[in-house]
């Protein structure tokens with residue numbers, strides 16, 4: 001595949017140019033705008049969402065023969081209707097204006113971020129998960145098992161370091177894959193991630209160009225979604241209520257405001273008492289049934305439906321992050337510094353005190369044994385020299401008396417005494 005030479009003729013004619021619409025979605029402060037800037041550079045326009053006071057950032061780039069229109073959505077924590085940002089995002093994500101959603105996730109805050117991912121999954125939109133800020137995670141000596149995450153979600157999950165521009169263009173390659181195959185996981189059914197990483201850009205120009213389908217609103221409609229019930233179930237009672245509501249929703253004609261949402265998402269939102277969704281339903285019977293179900297569930301669990309559902313999601317996320325978040329072993333043996341060993345031993349809660357006692361005892365016995373040895377030596381020196389001097393000059397010699405008896409002799413005798 002990578003042996004093909006780029007077909008510049010095809011590339012330059014622009015005859016295969018097609019448009020892929022991308023939205024960047026995720027929690028606040030995860031790096032969406034950095035990815036957006038890396039991709040779109042100076043081609044950005046700022047406006048407002050129609051009829052709303054929420055800022056809309058849009059930009060574009062040409063990449064591998066495609067024109068990518070990219071919208072940087074506001075950072076949000078949920079797809080409920082707590083804020084204008086959430087309403088704008090949710091409506092846009094399910095609209096025909098966008099083909100592929102890139103869910104930007106902060107690697108250092110996996111648990112909180114995946115909560116939003118699970119909500120996006122309920123919207124059944126073509127989704128690519130970008131795990132950003134991998135540099136920070138890796139600096140903490142941690143890694144993510146991307147293969148395991150892809151197998152759980154059956155969706156592409158890619159590492160990104162937005163501030164260095166690492167992995168951002170791979171997101172677009174993945175988007176092309178999705179659009180071409182109209183399958184969220186087409187690629188991974190056949191190949192490993194490693195093989196995928198070695199795809200050159202020529203691969204997209206030459207191999208795929210023949211399969212290329214016209215990108216249009218059908219991408220979403222024809223999309224084959226992974227079976228998510230195995231990934232996340234809200235428990236028997238909640239699932240039974242959702243199932244019954246889904247049947248009722250399917251038997252009803254939905255308004256244009258609702259038609260884009262998957263019935264399961266609508267059922268969950270009805271249970272959660274989402275005012276925006278409720279007000280769009282013409283049929284009051286469905287709302288009444290949902291209200292009854294909500295009361296029943298809250299009686300059984302002793303908690304409100306929001307809490308029941310979100311605690312199921314968090315339980316699941318906990319299991320997932322335990323599985324995919326890896327702590328890297330040190331590469332090779334780290335050099336052990338003697339100072340570190342001393343530091344470690346002397347500050348140890350038990351060993352520290354034992355070492356202190358041993359050191360004090362050591363000083364004590366050193367003073368006595370070394371002091372005794374040294375004073376013995378001086379004593380011996382004094383006696384030998386005294387004998388020699390007295391024998392040589394006589395004990396009564398005045399000079400000997402002054403210099404040896406009073407001065408040097410006294411000095412040596414004094415040191416010996418102190419040491420003893």
Ligand SMILES: Nc1nc2c(ncn2[C@@H]2O[C@H](COP(=O)(O)OP(=O)(O)OP(=O)(O)O)[C@@H](O)[C@H]2O)c(=O)[nH]1
Pocket residue numbers: 026027028029030031032033034035074075076132133134135136160161162163164
């Ligand atoms: N170290 C590191 N920092 C990053 C990375 N990506 C983003 N940041 C930093 O994270 C902060 C938030 O980035 P933004 O792009 O503004 O985040 P956002 O998702 O657009 O935030 P909202 O617009 O509030 O939703 C900035 O200070 C970035 O410099 C990354 O890959 N590595």
Ligand SMILES: [Mg+2]
Pocket residue numbers: 032033034072075
């Ligand atoms: Mg931003």
